[in-house]
Amino acid sequence: MDRRTPVDDRTGRRIVPETARRADRPPTRYGSRPTMKDVAARAGVGLKTVSRVVNGEPGVTPDTERRVQEAIEALGFRRNDSARVLRKGRTASIGLILEDLADPFYGPLSRAVEEVARAHGALLINGSSAEDPEREQELALALCARRVDGLVVIPAGDDHRYLEPEIKAGVATVFVDRPAGHIDADVVLSDNFGGARDGVxxxxxxxxRRIGFIGDMPRIHTAAERLRGYRAAMEDAGIPVEDSWMSLGATDPERVRRAAEAMLSGPAPVTAVFSANNRVTVTVIRVLAEQPRRIALVGFDDIELADLLQPGVTVVAQDAAALGRTAAERLFRRLDGALVAPERIELPTRLITRGSGELPPAG
Amino acid sequence: MDRRTPVDDRTGRRIVPETARRADRPPTRYGSRPTMKDVAARAGVGLKTVSRVVNGEPGVTPDTERRVQEAIEALGFRRNDSARVLRKGRTASIGLILEDLADPFYGPLSRAVEEVARAHGALLINGSSAEDPEREQELALALCARRVDGLVVIPAGDDHRYLEPEIKAGVATVFVDRPAGHIDADVVLSDNFGGARDGVxxxxxxxxRRIGFIGDMPRIHTAAERLRGYRAAMEDAGIPVEDSWMSLGATDPERVRRAAEAMLSGPAPVTAVFSANNRVTVTVIRVLAEQPRRIALVGFDDIELADLLQPGVTVVAQDAAALGRTAAERLFRRLDGALVAPERIELPTRLITRGSGELPPAG
DNA sequence: TAGAGCCTGGACAACGTTGTCAGGCGCGCG
DNA sequence: CGCGCGCCTGACAACGTTGTCCAGGCTCTA
Structure with a gap:
C-alpha cells in the first residue's frame, strides 16, 4: 500500500483532500434555484410561455422558443417536479417494499420492477421491511404520503387493512411473492406448493423415504405452502411423516445447522433433505459436506455456482425477475384504468437437476 | 400441480379471480383525497390547527387535538408530502444510481445506503444505469428535478460536469466505487490498486511467475486500477509481463472463457490467473474446472459459496456495505452543513485465502 | 376591578408549476 | 377597406401545505 498518505488507524481508511476548487468557477450562492419566473424575466416573456417550452407544448414561435432555451441554459434551470406533481396529481413514481435489498433473490426482482417502471417513464422508490410488519406499514404509508402512483409490496405482515384507504384513493397496489392479508388486491405468486411437492x-x-424438511418461520406464507407441498408429496407416496423430520424457524445459519444435524443423527436418520429457501440451502450444503455419507438434497430457489459444487445442487427454481415484471406490468395496467377485479396470478417453478437430488439413499 | 384451475398455455400462469369485494364497504369515489381543509371543516377548526396536530406542534388544547384526530381518522386523511416539499424545500429523500440492482455486489451496498437514509428519516429512490453514461445522466437529472436532497452515484460515465449546477444548487453528491470525472466531489473507493497488487x-x-490477468473494460476506473496493481506486483518481483497474459474487455461469459482458454494453451501457458471482478471469477472457475492441471486462482470480490468449491476460492474482498455506508454518511454530514472541501476516501481490501490461491505452479 | 401577558386559534400569503381564458396582432376574404 | 378568424402570448387562479402574524379570551396580579 502507498504509505505516503495519512491512514486512519482505526478504520484503515486513507484520506486525501481533493484538489482545490477551480478558480474560474463563478461565485454562485448555494441552495438557490432559478424558477420559471426567473427564466421568463430573463427571456422577456411570460411565465406560461416558459412552461410551454419546457413541456414541449405547441403554440410557441421558433424565435421565442430559442430565447427561452437560451435563458434556461444560462440560468441552469431545472423544472421543480414537486410543484408539478402538486398541480397534476400524478408523480410518475412507484414504490417497492421488499424484505431485504441485499438478498440475492430480490435483486433480479427489483431490477425487473425498475425496468417496467422505466418503460412507463416512472421512477422507483424502494425500501426494506426487514421482515418487520410495523416497518412495512410505516414504509408503505410514507410512500403513499409521497403520493406514489402505485405500490409493489412483498408483505412482511399478514394484515393489510391499513392500505384500504390508500387503494380506494387510487394507489394501484400489487402484492408479490406472498398474498395480502384481509384485503382484496392483486397478488403475484410462485407455485410454492406445487414446486415443493415436485421437488420432494x-x-x-x-x-x-426418510426425507427431512427445513424451512422458514411458518407464519410466512411461502414457508407454509412449501411445507404443505412436502406433506402432499409424502402422502401421495404413502409415506407417513415423522415430526422429527420437519423443522421450521428462523433461517440464520446456527439454527439451520442444528436442525440439519439433528435430522442426520439418531437411530434412523434421514437420507435426503428438502431445504425450503436459498438461505437455508446454503447452510445445509455446508452441513452435508461434513457428513460421512452422501445425503441427497433438493433446494427451493436457485443459487449461483450451484452447478460447480460437488455434487451440483438440484433445485426448484422460481423466476424472480418474472415475478417482479408481472407485478409491475399489472400495476401499470391498473393505472391505465384497464383492470377492475383483483386477481391472483401464479407462476410455475422449474426443477433443475444437477446431481444432489439424484443421489440414492445412503446405507 | 392443481389441474382444476385454468392455466394460460403460453406462460404457464394460473389465474384465479379473487373473491368479490365485501358488501359492507362504503361506496367511496376513487381518486379523491381529503385535504387538511376537509379535516378542518369536519372538526370545526381552522386549517392551521390541523397542520399543528398533524405535525405535532405545540399550542393545541387536548380537546381540540382529539376532535382533529377523530376527523383525520374518519376521513382517512394522509398529508400530501408533495405540497409539504414544495413549501419546505427539503424532500427527505436521496437518490442512488448504480449499475445493476441485480448484481450481487450492489445488493449490500444499496442496503447499507438505505439503512443510513432511514436513520436520517429519508427515503431512497434508486435506478440502474446499465453501465450507460447517457442513462446515468438522464437518471441523475430526473432525480434532481424531484429535488432529492442528495445523490449517491456509482458512475457509468467519466464526465460529470452536467452535475455542477445541481451541486451548486445544494444537492449533496457523493460518488462511490469509481471517481467522478471533471468535477470536484466526494469520492469513496476501495483500494483497487493495492488489493490487486496484494492478490497477485x-x-x-x-x-x-506466469500469471494471467482477466479484467473488465479498461475505460472503467476499477478495471484500470486493478490492472495497474497487477503490473506493479509483477514489476516488484522483477517478472516481465507478456501481452498474451493480459485480457481486458466485456465480462460476458463467452469472452472471458475465450480469454482464459487462450492463456492456458500454447507452449508456455500461465500457471495462475488473477480475475479482476466477481463476474469474471465465476466464469474462470468454470474454465479452470475443465483443465487437466490445477491452475491457481485469486479473484477480486468475494463470492457466495466460494468456500465450498474444490478448492475454495481465494479472493481479494471489498466491503460493499462499508462503501455504501461511508458514502451515505458523508452525504448526510454534508447535508447537515458540516463539510466543505470534497474528499477522496479509500477503504482497504482484505485477502481471504481458501485454497485456490495457494496451489503451487503445475508442471 | 382593570390592565398586562400568555395561550389558543385562524386568516392570509407563499412555495413553483399548470390549466383556463382572454387579449392582441396579422392576415385573408367579402 | 373593414370585419372576422386563427395563432401567439400572458394574466390569473389553483394545487395542499406551512410560516407569519394578529385577534380574542383567559388568567394572574396590582
Whole structure:
C-alpha cells in the first residue's frame, strides 16, 4: 500500500483532500434555484410561455422558443417536479417494499420492477421491511404520503387493512411473492406448493423415504405452502411423516445447522433433505459436506455456482425477475384504468437437476 | 400441480379471480383525497390547527387535538408530502444510481445506503444505469428535478460536469466505487490498486511467475486500477509481463472463457490467473474446472459459496456495505452543513485465502 | 376591578408549476 | 377597406401545505 498518505488507524481508511476548487468557477450562492419566473424575466416573456417550452407544448414561435432555451441554459434551470406533481396529481413514481435489498433473490426482482417502471417513464422508490410488519406499514404509508402512483409490496405482515384507504384513493397496489392479508388486491405468486411437492416427489422417485424438511418461520406464507407441498408429496407416496423430520424457524445459519444435524443423527436418520429457501440451502450444503455419507438434497430457489459444487445442487427454481415484471406490468395496467377485479396470478417453478437430488439413499 | 384451475398455455400462469369485494364497504369515489381543509371543516377548526396536530406542534388544547384526530381518522386523511416539499424545500429523500440492482455486489451496498437514509428519516429512490453514461445522466437529472436532497452515484460515465449546477444548487453528491470525472466531489473507493497488487503478490509468493490477468473494460476506473496493481506486483518481483497474459474487455461469459482458454494453451501457458471482478471469477472457475492441471486462482470480490468449491476460492474482498455506508454518511454530514472541501476516501481490501490461491505452479 | 401577558386559534400569503381564458396582432376574404 | 378568424402570448387562479402574524379570551396580579 502507498504509505505516503495519512491512514486512519482505526478504520484503515486513507484520506486525501481533493484538489482545490477551480478558480474560474463563478461565485454562485448555494441552495438557490432559478424558477420559471426567473427564466421568463430573463427571456422577456411570460411565465406560461416558459412552461410551454419546457413541456414541449405547441403554440410557441421558433424565435421565442430559442430565447427561452437560451435563458434556461444560462440560468441552469431545472423544472421543480414537486410543484408539478402538486398541480397534476400524478408523480410518475412507484414504490417497492421488499424484505431485504441485499438478498440475492430480490435483486433480479427489483431490477425487473425498475425496468417496467422505466418503460412507463416512472421512477422507483424502494425500501426494506426487514421482515418487520410495523416497518412495512410505516414504509408503505410514507410512500403513499409521497403520493406514489402505485405500490409493489412483498408483505412482511399478514394484515393489510391499513392500505384500504390508500387503494380506494387510487394507489394501484400489487402484492408479490406472498398474498395480502384481509384485503382484496392483486397478488403475484410462485407455485410454492406445487414446486415443493415436485421437488420432494423427485427425491421419492430416487428411492428416498426418510426425507427431512427445513424451512422458514411458518407464519410466512411461502414457508407454509412449501411445507404443505412436502406433506402432499409424502402422502401421495404413502409415506407417513415423522415430526422429527420437519423443522421450521428462523433461517440464520446456527439454527439451520442444528436442525440439519439433528435430522442426520439418531437411530434412523434421514437420507435426503428438502431445504425450503436459498438461505437455508446454503447452510445445509455446508452441513452435508461434513457428513460421512452422501445425503441427497433438493433446494427451493436457485443459487449461483450451484452447478460447480460437488455434487451440483438440484433445485426448484422460481423466476424472480418474472415475478417482479408481472407485478409491475399489472400495476401499470391498473393505472391505465384497464383492470377492475383483483386477481391472483401464479407462476410455475422449474426443477433443475444437477446431481444432489439424484443421489440414492445412503446405507 | 392443481389441474382444476385454468392455466394460460403460453406462460404457464394460473389465474384465479379473487373473491368479490365485501358488501359492507362504503361506496367511496376513487381518486379523491381529503385535504387538511376537509379535516378542518369536519372538526370545526381552522386549517392551521390541523397542520399543528398533524405535525405535532405545540399550542393545541387536548380537546381540540382529539376532535382533529377523530376527523383525520374518519376521513382517512394522509398529508400530501408533495405540497409539504414544495413549501419546505427539503424532500427527505436521496437518490442512488448504480449499475445493476441485480448484481450481487450492489445488493449490500444499496442496503447499507438505505439503512443510513432511514436513520436520517429519508427515503431512497434508486435506478440502474446499465453501465450507460447517457442513462446515468438522464437518471441523475430526473432525480434532481424531484429535488432529492442528495445523490449517491456509482458512475457509468467519466464526465460529470452536467452535475455542477445541481451541486451548486445544494444537492449533496457523493460518488462511490469509481471517481467522478471533471468535477470536484466526494469520492469513496476501495483500494483497487493495492488489493490487486496484494492478490497477485500472493500468487507470486506461492511460486508463480506466469500469471494471467482477466479484467473488465479498461475505460472503467476499477478495471484500470486493478490492472495497474497487477503490473506493479509483477514489476516488484522483477517478472516481465507478456501481452498474451493480459485480457481486458466485456465480462460476458463467452469472452472471458475465450480469454482464459487462450492463456492456458500454447507452449508456455500461465500457471495462475488473477480475475479482476466477481463476474469474471465465476466464469474462470468454470474454465479452470475443465483443465487437466490445477491452475491457481485469486479473484477480486468475494463470492457466495466460494468456500465450498474444490478448492475454495481465494479472493481479494471489498466491503460493499462499508462503501455504501461511508458514502451515505458523508452525504448526510454534508447535508447537515458540516463539510466543505470534497474528499477522496479509500477503504482497504482484505485477502481471504481458501485454497485456490495457494496451489503451487503445475508442471 | 382593570390592565398586562400568555395561550389558543385562524386568516392570509407563499412555495413553483399548470390549466383556463382572454387579449392582441396579422392576415385573408367579402 | 373593414370585419372576422386563427395563432401567439400572458394574466390569473389553483394545487395542499406551512410560516407569519394578529385577534380574542383567559388568567394572574396590582
Amino acid at each position: 416427489a423427485h427425491l421419492i422417485a430416487h428411492g428416498h | 503478490a500472493h500468487l507470486i509468493a506461492h511460486g508463480h
